[in-house]
Amino acid sequence: MISLFSGILMGLAPAPFNAWYFAWFALTPLWILVRQQKFWLNLAIIALAWGVGYDGLALFWITGVHPLTWMGVPWLASLAIAIFCWVFITLWGAGVVVVWSFLLNFFSHKVESKNLFGSLSIVLLGTAFWCGLET
Numbered sequence: 593m594i595s596l597f598s599g600i601l602m603g604l605a606p607a608p609f610n611a612w613y614f615a616w617f618a619l620t621p622l623w624i625l626v627r628q629q630k631f632w633l634n635l636a637i638i639a640l641a642w643g644v645g646y647d648g649l650a651l652f653w654i655t656g657v658h659p660l661t662w663m664g665v666p667w668l669a670s671l672a673i674a675i676f677c678w679v680f681i682t683l684w685g686a687g688v689v690v691v692w693s694f695l696l697n698f699f700s701h702k703v704e705s706k707n708l709f710g711s712l713s714i715v716l717l718g719t720a721f722w723c724g725l726e727t
Contacts (some may be wrong), residue, residue, distance in 0.1 A: 622639070655675065
């Protein structure tokens, strides 16, 4: 629940809401929850909830392709296309968050066990993983 709410809060950061200041703290619960998890299923559920909250809200604008009646697409089919596009892109983005959470969880435990530079290296790893996956 915290993860979903945090993702929704992060979803307010991009346009059209432009509440960019939420981005400064909306990621924090995700990072904390990901690092605390011991079981992969719990980790996947938390990351998926955050990703659906964020991407679902941030990408809702994609439903603006409806109606496609001007292209000869029937109204109901146009609605189905718009919803499919929104759900598919949302789940794709949430999948990226799930992969990131697995990487961060695995490597943060490795770094902690070797005590290499502490939290700074975990922040750098998490940031690098996020940027790499988004690229």
